[in-house]
Amino acid sequence: MNTVDTIKQNRSFNNFDEANNISKRNTLYATILTFLTMIVEIVCGYYYNSMALLADGWHMSTHALALGLAFIAYVLSSKYANDFRFNFGTYKIEVLAGYTSAILLVLVALFMAFHSVERILSPVNIAYKEAIWIAIIGLVVNIICAWLLKDNHNHVDSHEHHHLEDINLKVAYIHVLTDALTSILAIIALVAGMFWGINWLDPFMGIVASILISIWAVSIIKQSGTILLDANMKDPVVQEVIDVINSLNQKVRIEDLHIFRVGKGKYGCIVSLSSEEFIDIGYIKKELSIHEELVYISVEIVNTDV
Template identity: 55%
Template sequence: MSRSSLQHACSHPHVFNESNPLAEKNTRRAVVFTAIMMVIEIVGGWSFNSMALLADGWHMSSHVLALGLSLFAYAAARRYATDARFAFGTWKIEVLAGYTSALALIAVALLMFYESIVRLMTPAPIHYAQAIGIALLGLLVNLVCAWLLKDSHNHGHSHDHAHSHTHDHQDLNLRSAYIHVITDAATSVLAIIALIGGMLWGADWLDPVMGIVGGVLVASWSIGLLRQTGRVLLDAQMGDPVVQEIREVIATSPIKATLCDLHVWKVGKGKYACIVSIATTHDALPEEFKQQLSVHEELVHITVEINRGEVCPVR
């Protein structure tokens, strides 16, 4: 067999993540709805002098950018899916978009804190009826977008073999877009509460205070998203259930072996790659251990290194 034929026989695709066309389509719709509502809320907030409504509008402007980034990530991941420069696929483009969106949320929270404190110290008259109408419309748009972006694929995954664990199948790019919309819906609710309270009881201070509360909510949700996406980007998966599953396979293997080294990282939604280094005195082949590990279907790329001997070699 020629060298080129051997290389072709050993080669295999590195596209580990399925595309999500429905999520991409709904994200595109959400961008359009959110952009229209952003303009309405910012203009309305300035015109009717409502800090809560204005904060919600600026908050929504960041969502337009974030949702646009999510849309771009889907397109880029699909376009470069077969590009050989991406050794383990393009899924992390989507994760990187989610991480960047979380950073944008942090910036929005800080802006909301600042603007609310300024308005709390220098209050101004508010046109409550008009501002409430716009806030209600904004809430309706947010709820429609949240319905479009709700991830129906966020579920546990179990196996038919003896070991059953839950594995993360979240679309982190879609989740980041969903969180942006949900935080916007929350700030819309807070704005409505503040405006109604101010109109009924003359509590003008409620408007900027709710802006501060909204900033706290935005900051807390963004920190959670940063942690999720950051773990994936830094390949911090050695605490995931699949790692213990790999250890159990080697420990219970009919071929007596010692696990010397193990590296596991995520390459898709609920999909992992691993490098396993094993010491054994038996005349075993890497394919035998690969076959044993393949019962865990979330392991989509397995590399096995065999060291001859009873103890692990010094690295």
């Protein structure tokens, strides 16, 4: 076996599993439903002069794009799961898709806020009855999509292993939830306008939705950005590694330590140690491997004489 084959064999972790396949399928279904509903809402929003409905339609358009990105991320992760060129697997393709989707959320929130303010300053007549029915249809579609994406959203006990969540699916799920929220606000605004003449509530709800969406988007950007930048040194697994090393021998000292994510609930560990006496690298790896989330372990030892 040549050197390249040996390296490939040692990279035993595969980031794509059956749960990912289910998520990929459900994400595709949600994308198709969202895209079709988006077309209906945008066309009807312009036709019936409803800012809340139009905002919901444009908001849904970014969700269709975001869900499409999520699906593509699953496809690429699966295709390149065992590609030698990816040092630590393809997990970050999914995280990158989530990060991009979150940025799209921010952009659509700004778009909604701008046009809502524009409608407050320049009111237009709204065909409330027709717009309400379209908004209800949009809400039903959102509920169906949320159900599709929720099944695999997170089945893991958050107290035990909160880091096992699928970031890509989580962002897709939040996209659908924010769209459902926008639909609900649109329905409230349209009903209030039709029965009580509160016309300003329609664009006002667009502003409220944009604020809530921005808050969620920033949260997602921080979470996915942390993974992309390998800012994982506050994760619980770090202390687990330190505890294992400290339990080995009082004369062993950690000189450098790097922990990084390579998958959902999977981490890589690179540790540099100094020791006053001989200690076997294989033994250290064996002790660290009791933590199943560590799927890649690299150990360097510098022996020092006293």
